[in-house]
Structures are given as structure tokens and as C-alpha cells.
Amino acid sequence: xxxxxxxxxxxxxxxxxxxxxxxxxxxxxxxxxxxxxxxxxxxxxxxxxxxxxxxxxxxxxxxxxxxxxxxxxxxxxxxxxxxxxxxxxxxxxxxxxxxxxxxxxxxxxxxxxxxxxxxxxxxxxxxxxxxxxxxxxxxxxxxxxxxxxxxxxxxxxxxxxxxxxxxxxxxxxxxxxxxxxxxxxxxxxxxx
Amino acid sequence: xxxxxxxxxxxxxxxxxxxxxxxxxxxxxxxxxxxxxxxxxxxxxxxxxxxxxxxxxxxxxxxxxxxxxxxxxxxxxxxxxxxxxxxxxxxxxxxxxxxxxxxxxxxxxxxxxxxxxxxxxxxxxxxxxxxxxxxxxxxxxxxxxxxxxxxxxxxxxxxxxxxxxxxxxxxxxxxxxxxxxxxxxxxxxxxx
Amino acid sequence: xxxxxxxxxxxxxxxxxxxxxxxxxxxxxxxxxxxxxxxxxxxxxxxxxxxxxxxxxxxxxxxxxxxxxxxxxxxxxxxxxxxxxxxxxxxxxxxxxxxxxxxxxxxxxxxxxxxxxxxxxxxxxxxxxxxxxxxxxxxxxxxxxxxxxxxxxxxxxxxxxxxxxxxxxxxxxxxxxxxxxxxxxxxxxxxx
Amino acid sequence: xxxxxxxxxxxxxxxxxxxxxxxxxxxxxxxxxxxxxxxxxxxxxxxxxxxxxxxxxxxxxxxxxxxxxxxxxxxxxxxxxxxxxxxxxxxxxxxxxxxxxxxxxxxxxxxxxxxxxxxxxxxxxxxxxxxxxxxxxxxxxxxxxxxxxxxxxxxxxxxxxxxxxxxxxxxxxxxxxxxxxxxxxxxxxxxx
DNA sequence: TATGAATGAGGCTTCATTCAT
DNA sequence: TATGAATGAAGCCTCATTCAT
Numbered sequence: 001x002x003x004x005x006x007x008x009x010x011x012x013x014x015x016x017x018x019x020x021x022x023x024x025x026x027x028x029x030x031x032x033x034x035x036x037x038x039x040x041x042x043x044x045x046x047x048x049x050x051x052x053x054x055x056x057x058x059x060x061x062x063x064x065x066x067x068x069x070x071x072x073x074x075x076x077x078x079x080x081x082x083x084x085x086x087x088x089x090x091x092x093x094x095x096x097x098x099x100x101x102x103x104x105x106x107x108x109x110x111x112x113x114x115x116x117x118x119x120x121x122x123x124x125x126x127x128x129x130x131x132x133x134x135x136x137x138x139x140x141x142x143x144x145x146x147x148x149x150x151x152x153x154x155x156x157x158x159x160x161x162x163x164x165x166x167x168x169x170x171x172x173x174x175x176x177x178x179x180x181x182x183x184x185x186x187x188x189x190x191x192x
Numbered sequence: 193x194x195x196x197x198x199x200x201x202x203x204x205x206x207x208x209x210x211x212x213x214x215x216x217x218x219x220x221x222x223x224x225x226x227x228x229x230x231x232x233x234x235x236x237x238x239x240x241x242x243x244x245x246x247x248x249x250x251x252x253x254x255x256x257x258x259x260x261x262x263x264x265x266x267x268x269x270x271x272x273x274x275x276x277x278x279x280x281x282x283x284x285x286x287x288x289x290x291x292x293x294x295x296x297x298x299x300x301x302x303x304x305x306x307x308x309x310x311x312x313x314x315x316x317x318x319x320x321x322x323x324x325x326x327x328x329x330x331x332x333x334x335x336x337x338x339x340x341x342x343x344x345x346x347x348x349x350x351x352x353x354x355x356x357x358x359x360x361x362x363x364x365x366x367x368x369x370x371x372x373x374x375x376x377x378x379x380x381x382x383x384x
Numbered sequence: 385x386x387x388x389x390x391x392x393x394x395x396x397x398x399x400x401x402x403x404x405x406x407x408x409x410x411x412x413x414x415x416x417x418x419x420x421x422x423x424x425x426x427x428x429x430x431x432x433x434x435x436x437x438x439x440x441x442x443x444x445x446x447x448x449x450x451x452x453x454x455x456x457x458x459x460x461x462x463x464x465x466x467x468x469x470x471x472x473x474x475x476x477x478x479x480x481x482x483x484x485x486x487x488x489x490x491x492x493x494x495x496x497x498x499x500x501x502x503x504x505x506x507x508x509x510x511x512x513x514x515x516x517x518x519x520x521x522x523x524x525x526x527x528x529x530x531x532x533x534x535x536x537x538x539x540x541x542x543x544x545x546x547x548x549x550x551x552x553x554x555x556x557x558x559x560x561x562x563x564x565x566x567x568x569x570x571x572x573x574x575x576x
Numbered sequence: 577x578x579x580x581x582x583x584x585x586x587x588x589x590x591x592x593x594x595x596x597x598x599x600x601x602x603x604x605x606x607x608x609x610x611x612x613x614x615x616x617x618x619x620x621x622x623x624x625x626x627x628x629x630x631x632x633x634x635x636x637x638x639x640x641x642x643x644x645x646x647x648x649x650x651x652x653x654x655x656x657x658x659x660x661x662x663x664x665x666x667x668x669x670x671x672x673x674x675x676x677x678x679x680x681x682x683x684x685x686x687x688x689x690x691x692x693x694x695x696x697x698x699x700x701x702x703x704x705x706x707x708x709x710x711x712x713x714x715x716x717x718x719x720x721x722x723x724x725x726x727x728x729x730x731x732x733x734x735x736x737x738x739x740x741x742x743x744x745x746x747x748x749x750x751x752x753x754x755x756x757x758x759x760x761x762x763x764x765x766x767x768x
Numbered sequence: 769t770a771t772g773a774a775t776g777a778g779g780c781t782t783c784a785t786t787c788a789t
Numbered sequence: 790t791a792t793g794a795a796t797g798a799a800g801c802c803t804c805a806t807t808c809a810t
Contacts, residue, residue, distance in 0.1 A: 013800060123346075127319075131322040148315070503727035511710075539735050540735065774806105780801075788794100
């Protein structure tokens with residue numbers, strides 16, 4: 001993830017990975033055929049870790065509005081602490097399946113119960129995903145205010161049609177802790 | 193632009209351009225030193241055409257809210273008609289200076305006069321840029337409803353804190369025509 | 385043998401053998417240092433089986449003309465039943481010592497007693513070996529008539545100067561059975 | 577041709593060719609994608625030169641027996657003077673279309689008019705091709721007697737059923753000169 | 769004696785860049 | 790100013806070989 005993130009416009013080459021991993025050229029090919037394949041595996045791994053962690057933290061919440069508000073705040077706070085994560089997500093055009101599924105489900109539920117008011121689910125999703133991505137692009141290039149994550153979450157909710165008073169109340173709530181232990185639980189990659 | 197747009201993850205190579213342009217290898221170097229230089233020139237050209245066109249259409253408007261609403265609608269309508277444009281912008285991470293300057297100016301002005309209510313200009317800008325970019329990513333991959341551009345514009349305005357009634361009024365207004373003649377006026381690139 | 389035979393122009397690699405044999409990479413090196421060494425062992429093994437079998441079938445014959453006629457017929461009949469054998473011999477440029485020795489001895493003896501009339505032993509050997517090889521190349525690529533082996537044997541004898549009447553008589557003789565048991569007796573390869 | 581011929585068991589690598597040709601690595605790929613492609617082109621070129629030369633020398637002859645006898649003698653004499661040619665043909669398993677076509681035509685015609693007596697055209701062809709190839713394999717490894725080419729031609733004709741007296745008469749005839757100028761007329765290879 | 773992950777030398781291929789015409 | 794063959798640096802990939810288990 002770090003190698004992918006650190007490389008700017010130019011695509012990282014296999015040499016970068018083997019140097020970072022401290023392995024031999026040939027060893028790379030025992031596990032991946034191309035860097036694209038490695039990118040896919042890394043994305044999947046990242047999504048697994050991050051989204052599973054957030055889901056665990058949201059275990060108690062059932063209200064879609066609260067779930068979404070808390071989920072976005074958790075994601076952005078986590079992102080703010082990790083420029084590498086931001087760079088990776090921004091560069092890799094990550095659109096994890098798990099992210100899409102959970103987000104869409106909550107948007108739909110919130111729409112049904114009248115928490116969100118947008119011209120459709122798709123548009124709502126584009127607002128959420130696009131704004132978060134742009135926020136990560138900003139956090140990737142430099143430090144931001146401690147309040148930035150919640151400010152972004154607030155405009156997102158505002159864009160979804162949530163009332164100002166409710167937004168203020170949601171932002172006043174404490175965010176649950178993300179089980180950091182999950183960070184270590186990297187799924188083992190099976191050699192090809 | 194088409195060559196840049198059509199290339200997915202992998203960066204296009206000089207060969208792609210000379211084949212598309214029907215010129216000889218050496219001729220490329222009469223005009224550009226690298227593909228990065230060509231990309232910069234293409235971006236600048238695109239920005240010139242698009243933003244100058246929108247500015248021209250907004251000539252009459254002075255109210256920042258109206259300017260922003262109309263500008264976003266024009267941009268998205270134009271984008272909807274041109275998948276290549278969308279792909280190019282999404283892929284090239286284009287952040288034109290002109291776009292940033294005009295957008296920031298209008299956001300600031302609108303904020304000052306109370307039209308927008310967000311926790312800051314930066315957050316507002318991230319919402320606008322991120323959502324538009326995501327919308328273009330969607331339009332890049334397939335056709336969308338005729339109403340999609342205005343729906344996206346509506347949630348953006350909602351995210352900026354504009355009242356629903358006002359949004360409806362703005363969306364009901366006709367968009368001015370973009371001087372299509374500009375499309376043809378590709379600024380001539382001077383050989384280096 | 386099958387792996388060597390199936391590979392066309394390109395040389396087979398160790399991976400091909402371990403896959404075919406169902407053994408691990410490292411196990412190969414317990415028995416052979418290189419694929420060339422394996423090829424040599426395979427050739428020797430093949431020669432042992434084939435030539436020893438033919439010699440056994442020729443045990444009763446002492447007349448060099450009859451020995452040669454019968455030996456060639458046996459070889460070609462055996463080859464006709466086994467495309468893999470043909471491919472292996474054609475591809476490996478096999479020139480077994482045993483084959484050369486026995487063939488040369490019979491040609492010389494037949495020459496001395498006036499059965500063969502050629503400008504020399506070497507030329508005779510080239511005719512026999514070259515034609516048999518070419519016949520195997522033909523049988524390697526597809527099925528041939530049941531009579532093909534004997535037809536090839538006939539032109540070879542004709543090339544050696546044997547009279548037509550004698551050729552007909554030789555071809556009318558039944559070929560002795562090759563002790564098929566030998567087929568199974570693969571000499572055990574001693575680990576290095 | 578020289579590079580292909582000089583390499584023994586091991587396949588020549590692109591480096592061998594660029595060194596022999598005195599060109600840069602990349603230049604190779606302007607003309608050929610693989611060494612196999614180069615081999616094919618070289619074979620075609622060789623066949624063109626050699627067979628066209630022999631055909632020119634046979635221009636006066638119409639009798640299939642005389643054509644075949646002279647053609648084989650010319651081929652073998654030419655081969656005797658050029659170990660590189662021999663090595664190349666033996667190694668490349670060359671079976672040029674032109675060779676096959678002309679040979680088959682003459683064998684068929686000779687068969688029809690009773691000059692050849694073999695159990696079939698295919699068998700006759702295998703005898704001719706196989707024996708010539710084996711002769712070239714011999715000439716490839718070392719020098720042979722001045723008479724060797726004609727001796728080989730003689731056993732081939734004998735194998736085709738030509739009478740001894742006739743063979744002697746044919747071998748006594750002088751061989752026509754092969755237009756050596758053709759050697760220089762290498763067909764130009766078009767870049768891919 | 770079998771295993772198979774790790775190794776790195778050797779060969780392959782692309783592609784930006786030059787330059788004589 | 791256009792052309793396109795030639796160039797060679799840079800990165801890719803295979804595969805023979807080792808070695809700890």
C-alpha cells in the first residue's frame with residue numbers, strides 16, 4: 001500500500017515492491033503475475049480491513065441516518081491519520097464492493113424512512129463517494145484541521161437533505177472506537 | 193484527448209498518439225517533448241474551451257448563487273454529451289487553474305452574502321468538485337437520465353446549504369446557450 | 385519421453401517434467417542435474433528397450449540380409465504403433481550407439497557376402513538411417529497405411545541393391561514377435 | 577543462417593543475432609518479433625535461393641529421371657561446399673514448399689513413365705528426403721570424399737528402382753552450372 | 769529422500785529519443 | 790518541417806538451482 005501511495009503520476013514498478021518487501025525479483029512472481037494483480041489484492045485487503053472495522057463499530061446502530069453519519073465520520077477520521085491510506089485510495093480509484101453495498105443499503109433505508117431527501121439513490125451515492133474521495137485527496141497532500149473530517153461529514157449530510165439541527169446533534173455524538181486489532185488481521189494471500 | 197481518455201489504468205505511449213494523429217514518430221517531437229507535456233497542453237486547451245465557454249454564457253449573471261447553479265448545470269450538461277470528455281477529466285485528475293479560481297471566487301462571494309452555509313470555503317469546494325467528478329465518472333461509463341445533470345446540481349446546492357425552494361426555482365430557470373463556436377476554436381499549438 | 389516428444393521447437397523445461405511426473409521441484413535434482421542428463425538417460429533407456437528387444441527377436445537369424453530386413457521391419461512396425469516414440473526419436477536426433485554398431489556390423493557383413501551393392505558402407509548407413517528417420521517423421525504426424533512399414537523397408541533394401549525378387553521373398557516372411565515383456569523392464573535409474 | 581547453424585543443441589538467442597548483424601537490440605524488433613519468426617524468414621529465403629538456382633540449371637531438362645538425378649546431385653554438391661548450409665537445414669527441419677512441390681512432381685512423372693519403381697510416391701519421397709538430410713547431417717560434421725555426393729545420389733536412384741546401368745550413365749553426365757549470381761539476390765525483408 | 773518457497777542470472781521486450789534524409 | 794529506421798536504457802519475466810524443513 002505504501003509503495004502504491006508514494007508513487008505519484010508514474011506507475012510503480014516491480015522493483016519498487018521487491019525493494020520495499022526485501023524479497024528477490026523472482027519471488028514476486030510466486031505470488032502475483034503483474035503489479036495490477038497486486039493492486040487488486042491490496043485493494044481487497046484494504047477494504048476488508050477498513051470496512052469490516054467500521055461495520056464492527058456500527059454493530060449497535062440500526063438507524064440508517066446514524067449509521068451513515070457515524071460511518072462517514074469514522075472513515076474520514078481514520079483517513080486523516082493516514083496519508084498513505086488516502087493516497088492509495090485516491091490513486092487506485094478504489095470502489096470496493098463491500099463499501100458500495102453497505103452504503104447503498106443505508107442510503108436506501110434512510111430514504112425510505114424520510115431521513116434523506118435527494119432526487120434518487122444514485123445521486124446521493126455520487127455525492128457521498130465523490131465528496132469523501134475529494135476530501136481524501138486533500139488530506140493526502142497535507143495536514144488539515146482537526147475539525148475537517150466532521151465538517152466534511154456535515155456538508156455530506158446537508159447534501160443528503162438532513163436538517164441542520166439534526167446534523168448538529170449527530171456531530172455532537174461521540175464516535176465509537178474502531179477495533180484496531182483488526183488492522184493486524186491481514187488475510188493471508190495464497191500463492192498463485 | 194480521446195487517446196488519453198480511452199486508456200484505462202495504463203498510461204498511453206507516444207505510439208498511441210502518432211497512430212491516432214496519423215503522423216510520423218519524429219513529428220511528435222517537433223511539438224512536444226514528452227507525453228506529460230502533451231497532457232498539460234491538452235488539459236489547458238480543454239479548460240480554455242470549456243471554462244471560457246461557460247464564462248461567456250454567464251456574462252449576464254452577477255449573483256454568485258445563480259452563477260454557481262448555472263455553471264454547474266452547464267458543465268454537467270456538456271459532460272453528459274461527451275463520454276470522452278468525462279473519461280479525460282476523470283483519468284487526468286484535471287484541476288484546471290481557471291476552474292479553481294472562478295469556483296472559489298463564487299463560493300466566497302456566495303458565502304459572504306449568506307447564500308451558502310457550510311463550515312468553510314474549502315469544504316464547500318471539496319463537495320462541489322468531488323461530486324462533479326464522481327458524476328463524470330458515472331457518465332463516463334454509460335448513459336444517464338436526461339435529468340441527471342440537474343439532479344446532481346440540486347444535491348450540490350443542497351449540500352452548500354441552499355434552501356429547497358430556492359433550488360427548485362434555480363432549476364426551473366433555463367440554462368443559457370454555450371457558444372458552441374468555441375468548440376472549433378482550438379488554440380493553435382506553437383511548435384517548441 | 386512423452387514430455388520430450390510433445391515439445392515442438394522449444395526445449396522442454398524442468399517444470400514440464402515435474403508436472404508430468406507429479407513430483408516436487410527439488411525432487412528432480414535428486415536424480416538429474418540437467419534436462420540434458422535426463423534426455424540422455426531417456427535415450428539410453430529407449431535404446432535399451434527397443435534394440436535389445438529386436439536383438440532378442442533376431443536371435444535365430446545369422447544371415448545379415450535377413451537380419452537387416454527383419455530388424456528394419458520390426459523397428460518400423462513398432463514405431464507405427466507409437467507416435468510418441470516417433471516424435472521422441474525425430475526430435476532428439478537420437479543416434480544410439482547400440483543401433484549404430486549393430487547396423488554397421490550387418491551392413492558390412494552383407495556387403496562382404498555380396499547381398500548389398502552400394503558405393504560404400506557409409507552411404508548405405510545414411511540411406512537406412514535417413515529413410516527410417518524420415519518415415520518416423522511421417523508417422524509422428526499422423527496415421528499411415530498398414531503396409532507403410534514394409535513398403536519403407538522394401539525401398540531401403542532396393543536402395544541397398546537387393547534384387548526385387550529377393551525383396552518380395554523377404555517381405556513375405558513373417559516377422560518374429562518382439563518380446564513385449566521388455567517394454568515393462570525399465571532399467572531403474574540410480575539417483576546421482 | 578550462420579548463427580542458426582553454429583548453435584548446437586542450445587537455441588540461439590536474440591543477442592547472437594544482433595551481435596552477428598552489428599545492430600542494436602531494439603532494431604531486431606523492427607523486423608522480427610521472435611527468433612522463430614526470423615528462422616522462418618531465413619528458411620524461406622534459403623529455399624528461394626537454392627531451389628530457384630537448381631530450377632534454372634534444370635531449365636533444359638524435361639525428363640523426370642534426368643531432372644531428379646541432376647537436381648539431387650546439384651543439391652548435394654552445393655551442400656558439400658557449405659557446412660553452414662548443411663547445419664542450417666539439418667537443424668531447422670526445413671521442408672520448403674518449393675522443394676516438396678518440385679520433387680513430388682518429378683517423382684510422379686517418373687513413376688508414370690516407368691523410370692521409378694517404388695510401392696508409392698510417398699515412400700519414394702521419404703527415401704529421397706531422408707537420405708539427403710542424413711547426408712547433409714554427415715557433411716555438416718566434417719569433410720567427405722569428393723565422390724560422396726554422387727554416391728549418395730546413386731543409392732537414392734537405386735532405391736527408386738533405377739537400373740544400375742542407367743545410374744552409371746546418369747552419373748557420368750556433367751552437371752550444369754548453378755547460376756551463382758542468384759546467391760546474391762536476397763529477397764528484401766519487409767519490416768513488420 | 770521429498771518438498772516447495774526463495775533466489776537471481778539471463779534473456780526478452782517496450783518505448784522514449786535521436787538523427788540523417 | 791516531416792519522416793521513420795536505429796538506438797539502448799529500463800523494466801519485465803522465466804527458469805535452473807539452492808536449501809531449510
